[in-house]
Amino acid sequence: MDDTKLNRWQYITMATLFTGYAGYYICRSNFSVATPLILTEFKDVGIDKEAIGSVASAGVLFYALGKITNGLLADFVGGRLLFIGGMVASVLCTVAFGLSAGLAAFTVIWSINRYVQSGGWVSLVKVSSRWFPLRRYATIMGVLSMSYLLGDAFARGYLGLFLEAGFGWRGLFFIAAATVGVIAVVSLFTLKGSPQEVGLQEPNANAANVYGETGNVPVPPSFLKLIGPLLASPVFWICATLNFGLTLIRETFNFWSPTFLAEVTGASNSGAAIGSMVFPLVGAASALTAGSLSDRFDGRHGRVIFPAIVLLTAALCVLAFVNMSNQYYLALLLLSLVSFFLIAPYSFLSGVIAMDLGGKKGSSTAAGLLDSAGYLGAYISGKGIGKIADEYGWSSAFGFLAGVCGITAIVAAVYWIHQERTHGIRGVLASVAEVDEKSDSPAASED
DSSP states (O other): OOHHHHHHHHHHHHHHHHHHHHHHHHHHHHHHHHHHHHHHHHGGGTOOHHHHHHHHHHHHHHHHHHHHHHHHHHHHHOHHHHHHHHHHHHHHHHHHHHTOOSHHHHHHHHHHHHHHHTHHHHHHHHHHHHHSOGGGHHHHHHHHHHHHHHHHHHHHHHHHHHHHTTOOHHHHHHHHHHHHHHHHHHHHHHOOSSGGGGTOOOOOOOTTSTTGGGGGOSSOSOHHHHHHHHHTOHHHHHHHHHHHHHHHHHHHHHHHHHHHHHHHSOOOHHHHHHHTTHHHHHHHHHHHHHHHHHHHTTTOTHHHHHHHHHHHHHHHHHHHHSOOTTOHHHHHHHHHHHHHHHHHHHHHHTTHHHHHHHHHHHHHHHHHHHHHHHHHHHHHHHHHHHHHHHHHOHHHHHHHHHHHHHHHHHHHHHHHHHHHHHHHHHHHHHHHHHHHHHHHOTTGGGO
8 A cells, every 4th residue: 555645645634624614614603703793783583692692502403403414414525525515505694694683584504504514524524534543543633623723813813803894794795605605626636535435445443342243344234223223322411411511511602702702801892802802712723732632641531531621610709709891801811711621621522522432333323323412412502502691791600610510520420430441341342443443554654
């Protein structure tokens, strides 16, 4: 096998997935950045934070539904088609949102946009499961997790600059659509669904996946044989519960950070948009650090997940009880701490753990189901958190999140104990997969 060719295509694939999924966030973070302007323009017709939160929550609900259906679809039709198609559909929805007005139109279009965007990550996981070797799973997915974090940060800063230049919220949506349209066109030429499309051999999946030896077969034979083993796995249900709590918290900060900074610290709309970049930027460093640590721990993810969630609970408590009024830089510091301790465990759940559980056969389904559980929790982060912030203030909203995080820490302890007890068996199985991979695919062993 041509080692140089495989390595080159692995880098091209990673770069395309990274850039493409970052692009998805340009057509997603735009709503968060534009929210202060939308609230100002439509306040006379009763569109307040609770109403905008309901739009966000409706989008999250459709996103959660799409994670399930698109996760299944990607396992049957392949990741490449869904990854590029989702970008194109999101561009069309973004243009439509920029041309619309009124709560009903906002809700319908945003919900459709979030549904088509839900295919992005699950198709990325599907493509990754066929391109990258087992021993690098956590590091590779840590890098690719940076795509949605840096993409979010870039989108906020990029669109914030246009706010500074005087563009209205509609202009932001049109700019976002044009940018992602260009990325989609380039991806048509640079993204391949598997090494076989360029005449190369695929690395082996984790031998400890829920399907056993058939986990190396990329297309499942039927729906029941795809879904059954996942639902029978206790690790799957533990991780789904973890994702419920962590995604609720993450979506709250993703959506509400600019509004929180503008209302509480006195930042301008553009300052709040640019300041909110710290959350995804710090998260990117956290995801990369967590992935590297997990590979060093031989895939014992619990050693990273549990301590991080305990520290996240503490950071949320501080944010709830410290007065943030006109304390812009203190608020940014606390947002950074929350991000660092949140994204480390979050980045594992629908990435490397989905690939470990699903292998090549069910990786996108595992990612979709785990993510859907998370985004059902995140449904509360739109309307629910908006209502708490309206009626009781931001301190109460953060206090609620601290309580959610404390419960999630208990579940994380269960996961940690379970993984430590069973890892010996998994380690043997993983070692077998690595031996087979090295004998069959020398290029992959030198990645």
